[in-house]
Amino acid sequence: MDAAEYPQPVIDSIADHIEEILKLLGEDPRREGLVKTPVRAAKALWFATQGYRGTEEETVGDALFTAPSGGMVTVKDIEFYSFCEHHILPFFGRVSVGYIPDGKIIGLSKVARLVNLYARRLQTQERFTQQVCTAVQRAVGAKGVIVMCNGQHLCMKMRGVEKQDSSTTTVAVCGDFETDSSLKREFFEML
Secondary structure, eight states, X not given: OOGGGSOHHHHHHHHHHHXXXXXXXXXXXXXXXXTTHHHHXXXXXXXXXXXXXXXXXXXXXXXXXXXXXXXOEEEEEEEXXXXXXXXXXXXXXXXXXXXXXXXXEEOHHHHHHHHHHHHSSEEOHHHHHHHHHHHHHHHHOOSEEEEEEEEEEHHHHSSTTOOTTOOEEEEEEEEHHHHOHHHHHHHHHHO
C-alpha cells in the first residue's frame, strides 16, 4: 500500500487516538522513539484491516474458468494474519481450502485473496474459517467446500493463560462435505 492509498484525514484521526492511548499507558509520545509512532501505527492498522474495504466480487473478478473435471481442488497452507476481535491482538496461521467443482474453477491466487479479504478484519477464528468456506462456495458454485484453519493467538500466548505452544484448529464445511465423510477423509489425507 503506497502513501496515496492512505486517506489522510482517517490516518490523522487514528493517529490522534493512538497518541492519547500512549499517554494513558504512561508514555510520552513526544520522546524520540515515539514521535512518529502514532502515524506509523495508524498506517499499519489501516493496512492490516484492508479486508473491510474489499468485496468478494472485486477479489474474484473474472478469474472463473470452465472445468472439465469434478475432482477435488485443494489449496494448502495459505498463510494469514488477523486480529482477534476480543483483544485486538494478532493471530496468524495457515488455511487449507478444498472444493469440488461443478463446472467452474477459480484462479488459485483468488483463493488466497479471499483468505486475505476475511483475515484482514477484526475476527474470531471460527467466523473467519466459515467466511472463507462460504466465499469460495459463492464464488465458484462448488458442489462442496471444506476449509481447515490452524491459528496461533497472541491473546493466549502473551497475556491471559500465556500458553506458548497452543494452537487452535477450526474446520468449516458446506455442500457435499457436510454429508460425505469419504470426501472429508480425502481432504485431510491430502494435507
